[in-house]
Amino acid sequence: MLALARWLASGKKSPREYLRQLKLMRYRKGVIDGYSSRLHYFTDWLRDNEKKKIVADITPLLGGAPRRRKIDFMTKNAGRYPALQDKKQFQRMLAVEKNLSRRAFCVMDKKKFGARQEKIRNGDIVAFATAQEGLDVAHVGFALWEGKTLRLLHASRRARAVVISAETLAAYLKGKKDFTGVIIARPL
Numbered sequence: 001m002l003a004l005a006r007w008l009a010s011g012k013k014s015p016r017e018y019l020r021q022l023k024l025m026r027y028r029k030g031v032i033d034g035y036s037s038r039l040h041y042f043t044d045w046l047r048d049n050e051k052k053k054i055v056a057d058i059t060p061l062l063g064g065a066p067r068r069r070k071i072d073f074m075t076k077n078a079g080r081y082p083a084l085q086d087k088k089q090f091q092r093m094l095a096v097e098k099n100l101s102r103r104a105f106c107v108m109d110k111k112k113f114g115a116r117q118e119k120i121r122n123g124d125i126v127a128f129a130t131a132q133e134g135l136d137v138a139h140v141g142f143a144l145w146e147g148k149t150l151r152l153l154h155a156s157r158r159a160r161a162v163v164i165s166a167e168t169l170a171a172y173l174k175g176k177k178d179f180t181g182v183i184i185a186r187p188l
Helices: 002-010 017-028 042-051 087-103 111-121 168-174
Strands: 054-058 063-068 107-108 125-130 135-144 149-156 163-164 179-187
Touching: 002 017, 002 179, 017 042, 042 054, 042 087, 042 135, 042 179, 107 111, 111 168, 135 179, 149 168, 168 179
Parallel strands: none
Antiparallel strands: 054 179, 063 107, 107 179, 125 135, 125 179, 135 149, 149 163
16 A cells, blocks of 8 residues: 555556555565565564655654564464475575564554554554564554544455454554554654
């Protein structure tokens, strides 16, 4: 969705420009160089896209605190990823995960969310930090204000469609036991 919005805002309505925007955001430094060049983990995607001035991590401004985790879900579950059956791609992904594991990322604890949600804007990217071993983020969506109510626009597994959450964003976060907090990225 972000690539589509950037494409429309660019004024260049060619399919080539849309693909350029998509590639720029999805791949490390905007370059496709094998499976491991794709930004599979959200915190990796966030850092790379901050460098490209596509988004800004506003989590620290919302009271988020640094967190460090061992990131290794993909290599620990390589059987789920056919591309990781290639030894070269597996080794590259392992290096990506080791690098991510060395870096802290900021998370606003779910207990603080309700008091700080008024600073979130329509279209902010909401990433749900998880307690699941080996992962940084388990789900992502967009913040959507409906009047004075903050909701989540996201791809719902249960509904098998893109939906606006019936409950508030705060209630959605609170109701997910594995979610420990949020990371908020603002499109620039």
